[in-house]
Amino acid sequence: MEARHLRYAIVLADHQNFRRAAAAIGIAQPPLSKQIAALEHEVGARLFDRTAHGVIPTSAGEAFLARARRSLAEASAASVDAARAARGETxxxxxxxxxxxxxxxxxxxxxxxxxxxxxxxxxxxxxxxxxxxxxxxxxxxxxxxxxxxxxxxxxxxxxxxxxGRDHLVAVVAHSHPYAGQQTVALDQLRHQQLIVAPGEDEPAIAIGLRALLGDEAHTLEGATVARDVHTITGLAACGVGVGLGPSRMRLNARPDVWFCDVTPRTRLPxxxxxxxxxxxxxxxxxxxxxxxxxxxxxxxxxxxxxxxx
Structure with missing residues (x-):
């Protein structure tokens, strides 16, 4: 049984006439009659009564047509879903x-x-x-x-x-001495309480900071460790210390903090x-x-x- 057989039965039920149904489908009447007879034989039940008033679905035909309509609707929906998935829409x-x-x-x-x-x-x-x-x-x-x-x-x-590309910036509270400065030198950071992201989350930045601080890298051992750039900014706003992170932190600006570029300019990963x-x-x-x-x-x-x- 093919989808076209289901469609033939549905069109015949809608038109209740072999000639009109055949015209709607686009085939001759004899082939349509033959296809419907073959379908009834496969199903094992008479699907249509041929009467002087038209071709009327039997009780078996009504049950078959209900399923046939759902099957064709599902097949159509499956094609639509497949096409949407192929286009990346689902x-x-x-x-x-x-x-x-x-x-x-x-x-x-x-x-x-x-x-x-x-x-x-x-x-x-x-x-x-x-x-x-x-x-x-x-x-x-x-x-x-x-x-x-x-x-x-x-x-x-x-x-x-x-x-995206980035460089190192410092963020401080407005009450901090560095507030208002456009830049802060690396040497100025050596004796500050620093706020950094954890090394396991941002290992390249942590390694870079250690290289920059050189002999003073031990400063990082006492640094406040923040979960992420958002927390770095928040802790700086609380006056905890000088936050260090990527320049895109400026996009997280708030009225109670100030950002400074770190010099020498240090590119981040x-x-x-x-x-x-x-x-x-x-x-x-x-x-x-x-x-x-x-x-x-x-x-x-x-x-x-x-x-x-």
Whole structure:
């Protein structure tokens, strides 16, 4: 039994006449009569009564037609669903990210992606770069935004592009002596109570700070450890000390804090978007398209790695 047989029976029931039904379907009347007879034989029951007043569904025919209509509707819906999934309009995308990405570019990117692809379920996981890389390699994530290029076992199978660059800044309360300064020298930080992110979450930044402080790196041993860039800013506002982090922290500005560039200017690890090289799932492709639309430079880098769309 094929879908066309179901459609023939439904059209015949709607027109209650073989000639009109055949014309509606676009075939001759004899082939339609033959197909309906074959369908009745396969079902094992008479589906239509042929009367002088028209072709009327029997009780068996009514039961068959009810199922046939639902079956065709489901088949049509299945085709629509498949097409939407193929276009990346439905499905699921699992994204790992470091907290600083919530300052930029995730607010715009996720907002646009959600508006453009409301049928895609976003699974968002805040995690350190090392953890997100391992999860990406293991297939637990579809994409990850972390600090620096992915490293470790399996990282060679990942595509990674830079989506943000940063340098070190200090943040202090408005009551702090550094408030109002455009810059603060590294030497000025050596004897301050510092607020930093934990080394296991931001290892590249922690390593960079230790290298910068040199002989005074022990200053970091007594530093206040904050969960993320948002907490660094909040603790600085409380007067706990001098917060150190990426320049995108300025996007988390509030009236009770002041930001200074650290001199000499110190570049921090790039913010990178990574995903598996062999993964071309529609939901991921749709996410990459949103990235392309929001960050032209990133789009060019993706085109160089994957080829133009």
């Amino acid at each position: 499905g699921q995308l699992s994204l790992g990210f470091v907290a600083s990405a919530l300052l930029d570019p995730l607010p715009v990117v996720l907002g646009r992606f959600g508006a453009q692809r409301p049928g895609v379920r976003l699974m968002l996981h805040e995690m350190a770069t090392s953890r997100s890389t391992a999860a990406l390699v293991a297939g637990e994530l579809d994409a990850a935004i972390g600090l620096g290029p992915p490293r470790g076992t399996g990282a060679e199978a990942l595509v990674s592009v830079t989506i 790039d913010l990178n978007l990574s995903f598996r090289a062999g993964d071309r799932s529609p939901a991921l492709e749709a996410f990459l398209d949103t990235i392309r639309g929001n960050c032209p430079d990133v789009g060019n880098a993706l085109d160089q790695r994957l080829g133009p769309r």
